[in-house]
Amino acid sequence: MMLWTEKYRPKKLDEIIGQTSAVKEIRDWIEEVKEKKVKKALLLYGPPGTGKTSAAHAIASELDFDAIEVNASEVAAGEKLKSVISNLGAPSLFGRDRLIIIDEADALSSSEAREIARLAEKLVSICPIVITVNDMYKNVPPEIRRISKPVKFNRLRWTTIRSVLASIARSEGVNVTMEVLKEIAVNASGDLRAAINDLQAICQGSMDLISEIGERIGQRDVEKGIFDLLKAVLISGKCGYSKVVLRSLNQNPRFVFRWIEENLPLFYKDPKALRKAYDALSRADLFFKRASETGKMGLLTYSIDLMTFGVCSTKTEKPRGWVKFRFPDIIRRRSATKEVRKEAKEIAMMLAKKLHISSSQVIEEIFPIIREDIKREGKILGYISHEIGISKDRIKEIIS
Structure with a gap:
């Protein structure tokens, strides 16, 4: 199942909405790259879901460069960048130049940021670099700011987000009222990615629920239990709706993670699907750990997406017969002690x-x-x- 955020991701800079000033500055930087005069990395900063990562990939597309992405929230991002540098001398698959994208750089620790900045400073003269962050002044170390040209992405207006949602709904053949789209757009607080995820979650959960859930999505008060979530993820394959249910639960996402982890092998009998599902869970676990270590709770969004969409989308068949959900053994043991x-x-x-x-x-x-x-x-x-x-x-x- 393809996420709508990927399906409708802008491919060109002209498709980036609500960021006219930022796009103009980016085009100026692109000209410097073309003329071999670029001296600094491009630092795209602004709230989540405003188009920073999409713009970075659109830059690669417009330059006809191969994009090499290093996600700073990954383990050993510095080592990955070192590997990229060591392989720059080798020809790319299609013989094109390369653009390095360092995504979510504000997830770096201070020592990691210094290492990334040191490597990037050496690299920028031979290979253009685009860095994305949410808050340039709060979370980005001076080492990163010093080597970069900052470009601000503004929080999107709800009216702009609603227009995008309406376009997607038409393309998907989904009949959603403008009132529902407004509720989704306003609740997103300027985050287009979150709004698109919510729209997909509602539409793929149940067509009958569009109005009912849409009218109340601001409060996230869909009263569903943990079993409803497990059914959505592990049985029915309602991947989008599973995220809505999770958000409605008054439970710590880590607690829900344990439930999915415990019951996954009971319902997934295809070894390949089970392996992919566990891979999604392990990546969710990494984001839980990173959020705990850095205090950046925004990273939990990735954990939630991976443990719902990620696990659910690997399913290849429905379980046969009735299977009882099992209470997580690790929680039971911890309760006992x-x-x-x-x-x-x-x-x-x-x-x-x-x-x-x-x-x-x-x-x-x-x-x-x-x-x-x-x-x-x-x-x-x-x-x-x-x-x-x-x-x-x-x-x-x-x-x-």
């Missing part, structure tokens, strides 16, 4: 005060020593029991 983990944390905090270190250091460094002492029936356990006022047997039970 919740009190023990709570007591372990309390012990760690008490020891942290005594030892003048953090509780995390106690868990990582001191607990292993205590466990080893317990195995050898040493004296450390007795000393700790005396210091914190908890019996040796209880400490042994919790830490072991």
Whole structure:
């Protein structure tokens, strides 16, 4: 199943909507590239879903260059860029010049940004570079800004977004009222990509739900349970609708991820489809990790897309017979040990005060020593029991 965001992605700069000033600046930079006078990378910045990545690929198309994309949210983006540099001397597949696109550069850590900037500065004189970010001033390190020519992409008006949605609806043969399209457009807050995803989700979920869900999409109050989501992803193949259901759930996406992970092998019997589905889940997991490490919760959007659209689109056949959904084993085990983990944390905090270190250091460094002492029936356990006022047997039970 093809995402409408890809199907209707602009192929030329003239197709980028609502960014007249930005397109003009981009064309000036393109002329510098053609005349071999470019000295800086092109930094496209602005809110999500305003056309930055599409513009980057449109630049490659207009220059007739091969686009080489390095997504900064990927693991080892710096290593990938090094690999790109080392292979620049080799001819491309079609004998064309190359344009390097560094997408989502604001997802880089400070050290990664410095490395990317150092590599890009060496590279820009022989190969043009386009960098995309959401907030140039908040998240982009000075090393990136110093080597770049900034071009601002503005947040799109809801009227502009509604016009695009109406055009897509006509092309897809979907009868959606202008009132529904307005609700989707306003709720998107200037993010065209999110609006198109919402339109596809509603239309592919159920034609009868277009008006019902569209009127309420701003509040995301579709009252569906976790089983409805699993049915949409794993059984019925309603990939677009699965995302609507997920957004309506009052649950942490990570919790829902565990449900899909647990039940996936029960419903996917085709080994190739199962492998592709697990690949989508593993990529979703990487974005969860990146969001947690960087604090950039916007990356969760990619996790949600991969665990719903990504998994669902790999399905090749419906399951035969009735299969019962299974509660995630990892959540069950964590629930069963919740009190023990709570007591372990309390012990760690008490020891942290005594030892003048953090509780995390106690868990990582001191607990292993205590466990080893317990195995050898040493004296450390007795000393700790005396210091914190908890019996040796209880400490042994919790830490072991």
